[in-house]
Amino acid sequence: MITWPFTTLTPYEERWSLDGVALNGPTSASGLNRFAKTDGGGFWTCQQKFFFHRPAQIKAARAIEALLDGGATSIIIPAFERPFAPYPNGYSAHLVPHSDGTPFSDDTLYEGGLIDVTLAADAALRATTLQLSVTAVAPLEGGERFSIVHPVLGKRLYTVASVGEVSGGVQQIKCRPPLREAATAGTELDFDKPGCIMRLANARDFLSALNVARHMTCEAVWVESFDAS
Incomplete structure (x- = not known):
């Protein structure tokens, strides 16, 4: 699957949000709106803005x-x-470096992650409470985002909503949205490079016109895709 080349095409602004989390019911006699939470926890949308001023960036955006x-x-x-x-x-x-100790052909190296967090216990579909085995991680405070690469639905994004106590190297957290797919103990939580499988929702307005200075802007609207990975 394609991955957005974040190092080359870095947004200067982005906003992730969960849409469809609650359903707005009919207005009561007292004039209050009633809301009901959906079981699935909604779906991610993401709005990103870019400014491209190098030919390599513009060509990369066109290719994507x-x-x-x-x-x-x-x-x-x-x-x-x-x-x-x-x-x-x-x-x-x-x-x-590579496993044999060599770098890439241009002498650059892989960027490896430093955070080591896995599930300490199995978690069911739509679970919102997770038990974590915390090996190498700063204290969680809430608001951090991570991904789980699920066997069927692939990479999905989650937010730490609240944090419990750490006991014996195991920490309990609550997350949103609910798990998109059941996960087994030992599954990695990717705090280093979280992300999500999405679809482009504004293909017509994705790239701006190329201006006289050969600069281009990009405004991407992404919506979570639930196709199998």
Whole structure:
């Protein structure tokens, strides 16, 4: 599956939100609106804004646009969570070579994650309370985002809604949305590079016209895709 090239095409603004979490019922006799929470927890939408001033960026954006087939093809959209991720000791990443100790052909290295968190117990479909085995992570405070790569639905995004006590290396959290798919103990929670499988919802207005200075803007509206990965 395509992954948005976050390093090359970094948004200067983005907003993730869960839509469809609650249903608005009829107005009562007293004039109050009634709301009911949906079991599935809604779906993610994401709005991102970009400014491209280098030819490599513009060509990369055009290539992605072509591959998305007007929104018919799903893509993994990373969330810009590095400033908020619970990196142990404040470090955001470390660089590692290939397994044989060699770098890439241009002498660059892989960027490896430092956060090590897994499920300490099985979690059912639509679970909102998770037991975590915390090996390498800063104290969770709530508001952090992570992903789980599910066997069928692939990479999904979650937010830590509240944090319980740590006991014996196990921490309880509440998350939203509810789990999209059941997960087994030992499943990794990706706090380093969270993201979600999405579809482009504004294909017609995705890329702006190329201006006289050969600059281009991009405003992407993404909607969570539930096709199998």
